[in-house]
Amino acid sequence: MTDRLPMILAIDDTPANLLTIGKALGSAFDLQVATSGLTGLALAMESTPDLILLDVMMPDMDGYETCRCLLANPVTRDIPVIFITAQNSPDDETQGLEAGVVDFISKPVNPSVLRARVRTHLTMKRMADQLRSMALIDGLTGIANRRCLDEALASEWRACQRACLPLALAMIDIDHFKRLNDTYGHPVGDTCLVTVASALKACLGRSHDLIARYGGEEFLCLLPGTELAGALSKAEELRQSVQDLGIPNEGASAAPVVTLSIGMAVVIPSAAMTPRQLVDSADGQLYEAKRTGRNRICCIDLHQAG
Numbered sequence: 001m002t003d004r005l006p007m008i009l010a011i012d013d014t015p016a017n018l019l020t021i022g023k024a025l026g027s028a029f030d031l032q033v034a035t036s037g038l039t040g041l042a043l044a045m046e047s048t049p050d051l052i053l054l055d056v057m058m059p060d061m062d063g064y065e066t067c068r069c070l071l072a073n074p075v076t077r078d079i080p081v082i083f084i085t086a087q088n089s090p091d092d093e094t095q096g097l098e099a100g101v102v103d104f105i106s107k108p109v110n111p112s113v114l115r116a117r118v119r120t121h122l123t124m125k126r127m128a129d130q131l132r133s134m135a136l137i138d139g140l141t142g143i144a145n146r147r148c149l150d151e152a153l154a155s156e157w158r159a160c161q162r163a164c165l166p167l168a169l170a171m172i173d174i175d176h177f178k179r180l181n182d183t184y185g186h187p188v189g190d191t192c193l194v195t196v197a198s199a200l201k202a203c204l205g206r207s208h209d210l211i212a213r214y215g216g217e218e219f220l221c222l223l224p225g226t227e228l229a230g231a232l233s234k235a236e237e238l239r240q241s242v243q244d245l246g247i248p249n250e251g252a253s254a255a256p257v258v259t260l261s262i263g264m265a266v267v268i269p270s271a272a273m274t275p276r277q278l279v280d281s282a283d284g285q286l287y288e289a290k291r292t293g294r295n296r297i298c299c300i301d302l303h304q305a306g
């Protein structure tokens with residue numbers, strides 16, 4: 001929203017009202033218009049505007065019903081809706097607020113009131129969007145955080161269980177990270193985390209694959225619908241890509257550069273198991289990879305292990 005005009009969608013069955021709104025907003029906004037609830041919904045889906053100005057009284061589909069449809073759709077539910085209405089009794093306002101609108105503007109529309117309210121709600125929308133994304137992103141590396149991973153794991157677990165598909169999870173740890181911090185200092189350690197995170201992320205191609213920072217120098221990779229063989233080759237790609245970065249770590253035992261140990265667990269999710277057990281199994285394999293010399297992958301197929 002910083003490099004483009006905020007997009008406003010105005011829905012009103014009376015074209016003259018849309019003209020009034022257009023005049024009031026002027027050129028500071030990118031205005032789209034629709035003359036029915038139905039065409040408004042289609043336009044909202046297609047262009048996901050930043051704010052919707054919605055007439056209450058319309059034939060066929062009125063403002064209340066249009067608002068309900070917007071809120072029921074994941075694509076449009078976070079777009080703030082302002083009712084533009086001639087009915088401004090407390091009862092009407094209550095009904096509108098219950099329907100989920102954020103504000104009311106009375107007809108006839110006063111241009112400066114309209115502009116001021118639109119600006120206020122655009123600012124709030126921008127802040128809400130930022131909060132939503134910050135809550136799921138790791139501040140240092142910019143990749144998904146633990147909370148995002150936990151949510152994705154829960155939903156992929158259910159999806160793979162329904163479809164009888166395997167779910168692979170890799171727990172990834174930077175070898176001798178403490179020595180790197182001690183030798184080169186924490187700023188270098190932080191840069192290393194950022195570089196490793198982006199190298200790991202660059203290895204993932206499919207939209208459902210996820211890499212997250214789980215804490216400290218530990219990352220988790222979630223690979224839904226991936227068999228053991230595929231998961232292992234992906235893990236090898238992750239391991240190799242970080243070794244190829246050639247980030248110096250003189251104190252490390254496995255190689256003089258930053259390397260990864262990876263523990264992998266694969267399972268076809270069932271009610272007999274929990275996502276936590278998959279994480280714990282991957283963690284056990286990570287321990288095994290550390291114990292047997294680091295810069296390597298250990299794995300377990302929980303389906304085979306019964």
Ligand SMILES: [Mg+2]
Nearest residue numbers: 013055057058
């Ligand atoms: Mg009307």
